[in-house]
Amino acid sequence: MQLTETLDIQAIRADFPILNQEINGRKLVYFDNAATTQKPTSVIETITHYYNFDNANIHRGIHTLAERATRDFEASREAIRDFLGASSIEEIIFTSGTTQGINLVASTFGRKFIKEGDEIIISGMEHHSNIVPWQMLCEENGIKLKVIPVTDLGELDMEAYQNLLSEKVKLVSVNHVSNSLGTINPVKEIIDLAHSFGAKVLIDGAQATSHLNIDVQALDADFYVFSAHKLYGPTGIGVLYGRKDILNAMPPYMGGGEMIKDVTFEKTTYNELPYKFEAGTPNIADVVALKTALEYIAFHGKENIAAHEDMLLKYATEQLSEIEGLRIIGQAKEKISVVSFVIDGIHHQDIGVLLDNQGVAVRTGHHCTQPLMQRFNILGTSRASFAVYNTVEEIDRLVAGLHKVKKMLL
Amino acid sequence: MTINESQDEIIEEFELFDDWADKYEYIIDLGKKLKGLSEEQKTEDNIIKGCQSRVWLNARKEDESLIFEADSEAIIVKGLVNMLIRVLSGHTPHDIAKADLYFMDKIGMSQHLAQTRSNGLASMVKQMKNYAIAYSLKN
Numbered sequence A: 001m002q003l004t005e006t007l008d009i010q011a012i013r014a015d016f017p018i019l020n021q022e023i024n025g026r027k028l029v030y031f032d033n034a035a036t037t038q039k040p041t042s043v044i045e046t047i048t049h050y051y052n053f054d055n056a057n058i059h060r061g062i063h064t065l066a067e068r069a070t071r072d073f074e075a076s077r078e079a080i081r082d083f084l085g086a087s088s089i090e091e092i093i094f095t096s097g098t099t100q101g102i103n104l105v106a107s108t109f110g111r112k113f114i115k116e117g118d119e120i121i122i123s124g125m126e127h128h129s130n131i132v133p134w135q136m137l138c139e140e141n142g143i144k145l146k147v148i149p150v151t152d153l154g155e156l157d158m159e160a161y162q163n164l165l166s167e168k169v170k171l172v173s174v175n176h177v178s179n180s181l182g183t184i185n186p187v188k189e190i191i192d193l194a195h196s197f198g199a200k201v202l203i204d205g206a207q208a209t210s211h212l213n214i215d216v217q218a219l220d221a222d223f224y225v226f227s228a229h230k231l232y233g234p235t236g237i238g239v240l241y242g243r244k245d246i247l248n249a250m251p252p253y254m255g256g257g258e259m260i261k262d263v264t265f266e267k268t269t270y271n272e273l274p275y276k277f278e279a280g281t282p283n284i285a286d287v288v289a290l291k292t293a294l295e296y297i298a299f300h301g302k303e304n305i306a307a308h309e310d311m312l313l314k315y316a317t318e319q320l321s322e323i324e325g326l327r328i329i330g331q332a333k334e335k336i337s338v339v340s341f342v343i344d345g346i347h348h349q350d351i352g353v354l355l356d357n358q359g360v361a362v363r364t365g366h367h368c369t370q371p372l373m374q375r376f377n378i379l380g381t382s383r384a385s386f387a388v389y390n391t392v393e394e395i396d397r398l399v400a401g402l403h404k405v406k407k408m409l410l
Numbered sequence B: 001m002t003i004n005e006s007q008d009e010i011i012e013e014f015e016l017f018d019d020w021a022d023k024y025e026y027i028i029d030l031g032k033k034l035k036g037l038s039e040e041q042k043t044e045d046n047i048i049k050g051c052q053s054r055v056w057l058n059a060r061k062e063d064e065s066l067i068f069e070a071d072s073e074a075i076i077v078k079g080l081v082n083m084l085i086r087v088l089s090g091h092t093p094h095d096i097a098k099a100d101l102y103f104m105d106k107i108g109m110s111q112h113l114a115q116t117r118s119n120g121l122a123s124m125v126k127q128m129k130n131y132a133i134a135y136s137l138k139n
């Protein structure tokens, strides 16, 4: 392989202490990045530093520690605003992750603005967390759920989407990138079409934010959600971006401290954005560390990271395609570095177990996208997903591992 | 042969293997040899759903003993199922209910019984015990 790398991958690997270990006697190959990425030392150190030096509850105290904690917490909000290209920090709501972000919108925007007889559109390649909250809402309020079909290549059928759109549709909720297939969906087009019918659009960016540049204003997204743990940040924290006018019109999600202005037993007035949606003490340390994760990405440059990952995707696709009986599920033109595959006559779980014994971590199963698996008439896939610290040599380990799996099983 | 004698026999067999691949090749072989169930026998009633793979378990009483038959779509799980059947099937409900399955740990396969594996195996063992308890209460 000809490599013209701008990144020093070996130096980057040294930033991720977890990679430097053996699993079952072999050097760990971590290819489960779409489930969660590993964390660089700087992120881990931010968390320990926070608890060692700055910990205090935010927004309420007037002492020095409370000021420091509040400053760092709010600095992270500003960093995320910049990262997403949002116009104001009022539009950045901290959540526990993508799942909570979607549930928040379903429970507040959904309950208030989507009524009996209305329709919601999702797609056939959604994660369960972008299916079930809408199903729950639909069941509760007599709303119809419509699904954009997926083509054989693993792309959205845009013609079918246009046919689903009508004045009845109040919300379209689709992922930016599919976690099972790696497909990058044409979200700008999806949003523009939805808007022409007056529907709002939520984009599930869980798989997109670590690979693509995001600009919520250029996209004209109404909501954009993601999880920190998929972009080198900590677990348990995520972000809901919402357009300010929509967020203002929405009722609060949870009641409690922080989200109120004044409380009497007769009447409570709610706090302003973004605090209206942030009841209770938030996950402060992890919010602060999310900023460090964004800085890590910015330091190396998203374009450089994407170029490295694209190279890995291309190499893996070529190498895996040469394995007899192996079929790649998801061959969209636009993909992030995810390769999902099945091998004739072999159950994905057996692949997972035997690769693990060779120190290679992949994900096997339905990837929380059971309807998509049904669409392709399979029970599940094995999925290798790459991050900035992965290498061509590791892909060679996967390929050799799969040859061994085949030899053992067939 | 008692339940523990079968377990000890399996442990002894596994002592012959010195690397993981030999062990797994043996288990895969056991998986291929397990008769399994016919499609008609794989019903919604006897399915044990794991997140990763499905296991089907049938139990019936023959004289004083409980006979198990099972199947799985994943071959390694099927091999482990084969061993569990070899150890437990054909014993009295009483003996099955109180059996301590230490062989999985001794042969280095206990991770497959962990719930995180979601392979239905842990639930299958529980289900085997439940059948045994139900049958011993009946008598």
Ligand SMILES: Cc1ncc(COP(=O)(O)O)c(C=O)c1O
Pocket: A034, A035, A096, A097, A098, A099, A100, A127, A129, A130, A175, A177, A178, A179, A204, A206, A207, A227
């Ligand atoms: C596309 C997509 N949406 C939603 C989620 C849910 O994210 P979380 O579990 O962090 O809430 C995931 C994570 O697997 C995902 O890949």
